[in-house]
Amino acid sequence: MAATAGRGSYAKSAGVRRRILEVCADAFGETGFHGASTKDIAQRAGISHTGLRHHFPRKEDLLAAVLDLRDERGTAFLRSADAVDPDAFPVEALRGMLDLVVDHELQPGLMQLHCVLSAEATAADHPAHAYYAERHRQLRAFYARAYTALARGGQLRSAVDPETLAVMTVSLVKGIQEQWLFDRETVRIEYALRMFLASVVPELGDESGR
Template identity: 40%
Template sequence: MVIGEAPPSRRGPRGPYAKSEQTRKSIIDSALSVFAESGYRSGSLRTVADRVGMSEAGLLHHFPSKSALLAAVLEHRDDLTQEQFDFGSGDGRHWLRSLIDLAKYNASTPGVVELFCTLSAEATSPEHPAHQYFAERYDYTRKMARTAFEDLQSRGELRPGVDPASAAKATIALMDGLQIQWLIDRNSVDMAAEVRTYLESLVTGDI
């Protein structure tokens, strides 16, 4: 089998449906780029449509509103992260290593990091279209981080006095804070190195 080719039983859709799915993917990719460059509020559907080479009405055929497109962009970004980093192994130390790898990768995508930082701040308002997304995302991430620290604690690899729930919240706060500092001055902080240093202060041995 050619590498990258789907098995016969799992080949993607064909015909008009496949073309529609490809169009949706192109719109989402363009929207991610536009929102990353201009922010969600300033990034227009017309700009997204222009980059795809279609009319705004054509874009609205696939995504009925700007908020619906934003939801698809956020979901797509999460899918890409899950494809690149293994956060579901159940091994706490491996989860922490994946977090460090993610911090390193984020340094290569400043536009996307800026989009997420801006959106997460805007989305504190319950009326913001991304409010529910970020509420659920933070809840899920806290649970995943807590599970990772609890796994380490169960194996005697968490330093005495470290509470898994508190460590989970502090780790997320550290990641968010480092990203803001890095966006303001990219030479001021090495995000991956700082995350590693902090996590190694919580566990025994190297990560």
């Protein structure tokens, strides 16, 4: 009986933590890290401020947990050994990354969260500065590896070097996402990105009309 009670208590605690992080993600997406207060987050979660501090002693702890929770698939894709190797299978790797970007379109709250926080985090003293610096580095490295492999195989149609092309691609994705948040009726994230990729990787051309 004691073991059953313990499991129930753990599940309840995990549920509270999850609810806190969900409302926290909304708060950070609306007003940024600095604009959201822990008292407001506690109120949204339906718990006391003391209860919030029990699970997350510092506001920075909340931020780290929210970023981990809201970008689980992206982090796994970039870090997992099971992800398609951009060196060996560059076209498939680009398709996989495109699927990930499209998945974000189905989660506008996630996209807004990253747009707001990444803009704030350009300040060197922001608690998410290191997170986004590493996130952008990983993305640039991923695209650069894919483009380099394509260039070696004669599949890349661009006069731009792979590293610079990677910077341009990451910037394009971020810019399209921000435009979509302002105009969801006109901006088509998947189509725009597919058209760009098809312009530099002819093999992806047959998918550009999706």
